[in-house]
Amino acid sequence: MSAPILIAVDGGGTGSRYAMRRGADVVQVAGGPANVTSDFDGAIANLLSGLGKLGLSDAELAQARICMGLAGVLDDRDAARVAQAIALPRLRVVDDRAIALRGAFLATxxxxxxxxxxxxxxxxxxxxxxxxxxxxxxxxxxxxxxxxxxxxxxxxxxxxxxxxxxxxxxxxxxxxxxxxxxxxxxxxxxxxxxxxxxxxxxxxxxxxxxxxxxxxxxxxxxxxxxxxxxxxxxxxxxxxxxxxxxxxxxxxxxxxxxxxxxxxxxxxxxxxxxxxxx
Structure with missing residues (x-):
């Protein structure tokens, strides 16, 4: 069985970062701003562009497990709106504070x-x-x-x-x-x-x-x-x-x-x- 594809996205008001892991392979790229409150349409366009830079096929993206931590996600309604716009089956959208806090205490x-x-x-x-x-x-x-x-x-x-x-x-x-x-x-x-x-x-x-x-x-x-x-x-x-x-x-x-x-x-x-x- 091939290794699962994991994608992490850190989307902020001045820029965004994308990383993909598949087994030992790691790819990282950068993209434009992704604050979904200040500019929803621009954020979605930048997020889709950033995902595209990872070099995965549509089928691979559909299988990937993706977490996006985004500026401007204020509640579950915002997260659901982003998920609907991105339209990938294994996508979780959270506030960018959540991924920063969890990453800061990764082991403990x-x-x-x-x-x-x-x-x-x-x-x-x-x-x-x-x-x-x-x-x-x-x-x-x-x-x-x-x-x-x-x-x-x-x-x-x-x-x-x-x-x-x-x-x-x-x-x-x-x-x-x-x-x-x-x-x-x-x-x-x-x-x-x-x-x-x-x-x-x-x-x-x-x-x-x-x-x-x-x-x-x-x-x-x-x-x-x-x-x-x-x-x-x-x-x-x-x-x-x-x-x-x-x-x-x-x-x-x-x-x-x-x-x-x-x-x-x-x-x-x-x-x-x-x-x-x-």
Whole structure:
């Protein structure tokens, strides 16, 4: 009997990754964005294109066990809509947080993740059950994220222009006046706000107290969210995403003490889900 074909997909808002395993053979390719809330049709087109890059025939794809962890999958209705559009018989669609959390604790199946990039979420995996907080997008949350940091820095600058606390960061952001900030923010996307996050981090590293206060606020949110999900000092913690490591020094000592590297990747987590498909 030939080896089963397993396909793992990690679909995000800026790009997607695809991996196929058949016995000892492994193929990996990359594709375009796959956020099914912000651009459903574009995401489906990119997902189909990415699957096509794996070099499988239609018959082989029909037999493959596939797990897609996708940004923008908010509930079972979203997952069912994607599955209907892709129309492959052995396809499981989940939230991209789920594959990242499972991959992070690939061997042990127990731990917590704080994923902090342009957006943010936290998750705890225990007893085979995953619990999440956050990931709702900048309009309703994403505290501690790059987009949130950028937006909060601009808010701090506007407050400084009205007589609030001023620092090197706020002075830099106010270089063209508060009206320029308003014009920029009026149509800004989460990615646009997120482009300011490196400036906040650099300013904090240089001792800027406004920037430091923002990182402290972000860390306080992460800590509170993790504790709400059941984190305790015996729970390993992984910080992922471009900004994950930035928060290390701002978290309490008991969280720093259990920090570890992820045991696997989001694609590894998707492979676990794929292998469970009947």
């Amino acid at each position: 199946g127990y731990g917590a993740v704080a994923g902090i990039g342009t957006g943010s979420y936290v998750g705890v995996l225990a007893g085979g059950q995953a619990r999440f907080a956050g990931g709702w997008g900048l309009a309703l949350g994403d505290e501690a994220s790059g987009a949130w940091l950028g937006r909060e820095a601009l808010k701090a600058a506007l407050a400084a222009s009205e007589g609030g606390l001023r620092s090197g960061l706020t002075e830099t952001l106010l270089a063209d006046g508060p009206a320029a900030i308003m014009r920029m923010a009026a149509g800004a996307s989460a990615n646009a706000f997120g482009q300011l996050a490196p400036d906040v981090v650099i300013a904090a590293q240089a001792g800027d107290f406004v920037a430091i206060s923002l990182l402290r606020a972000g860390a306080a949110y992460l800590e509170a969210s993790l504790r709400r999900l059941g984190w305790n000092k015996a729970t390993p913690l992984v910080l992922t995403g471009g900004l994950g490591p930035v928060y290390l020094d701002y978290l309490p000592a008991e969280m720093q003490a259990v920090l570890q590297e992820p045991e696997g990747s989001a694609l590894d987590g998707a492979f676990l889900y794929a292998a469970e498909i009947a």
